[in-house]
Amino acid sequence: MRSWLRILIGALAVALLALGAWAYFQRRALLSQWHCYRVATAESYAVAEQELAWFEQGPGPRQRLAELAEKWGTGNTTFDLYLAQYVSQGQSSEALRAVFSQELGRRPGLLDRWAHYWAYRAPTDPGRQLASVVDYFEALAAPDAPKVAITWREVLDLQAVFFWTARPELAAGLSPENGLERFRRWQRERTGPLPRVGRPSQPLPGAEKTGRSGRP
Numbered sequence: 001m002r003s004w005l006r007i008l009i010g011a012l013a014v015a016l017l018a019l020g021a022w023a024y025f026q027r028r029a030l031l032s033q034w035h036c037y038r039v040a041t042a043e044s045y046a047v048a049e050q051e052l053a054w055f056e057q058g059p060g061p062r063q064r065l066a067e068l069a070e071k072w073g074t075g076n077t078t079f080d081l082y083l084a085q086y087v088s089q090g091q092s093s094e095a096l097r098a099v100f101s102q103e104l105g106r107r108p109g110l111l112d113r114w115a116h117y118w119a120y121r122a123p124t125d126p127g128r129q130l131a132s133v134v135d136y137f138e139a140l141a142a143p144d145a146p147k148v149a150i151t152w153r154e155v156l157d158l159q160a161v162f163f164w165t166a167r168p169e170l171a172a173g174l175s176p177e178n179g180l181e182r183f184r185r186w187q188r189e190r191t192g193p194l195p196r197v198g199r200p201s202q203p204l205p206g207a208e209k210t211g212r213s214g215r216p
Helices: 003-025 027-040 045-054 062-070 077-088 094-106 110-120 126-141 152-164 179-189
Strands: none
Touching (some): 027 077, 045 077, 077 110
């Protein structure tokens, strides 16, 4: 065998070993990316829901949930729609809602995207829904109200309220622990009536380009 051929075979063997080692150590991240791809290409929400449930299974899902939330708002509207529907409905764990909510406060552009979806899927007129959330938090924040722990789903509602009332800075770092304190600050500093919020024609900005324009 010629020397150059032996060198080439040796180099290929080393490259394959290096690739195998890299894939082994990156197998968790690669698996998460595969399931994200399955969500984005799912033919229906029911199919996507099964893929999304994978991220919440098994021991120590925190890293998987973080990787899932980090994909939201990165360019695939179908993926965004399915994940937004998942976290806003009963299937999602509080752990996923927590990671998703925290992501909204970290990356520019995500809060308005979430508020857009929140207004689209509101069970009543979005303006009335916003007023309903404000009434609910006013009752919780009253001086004589019993102490009640709010949920991450309610935090997501409050983040939408802060966006639609032009106080997006209050949504960053929002949590069940500081939610009522932030709401009381919003109450003290509020001026004027609640805004009129219309229902968007599409679930997310850009959804008309994907064909996913039906109500979730």
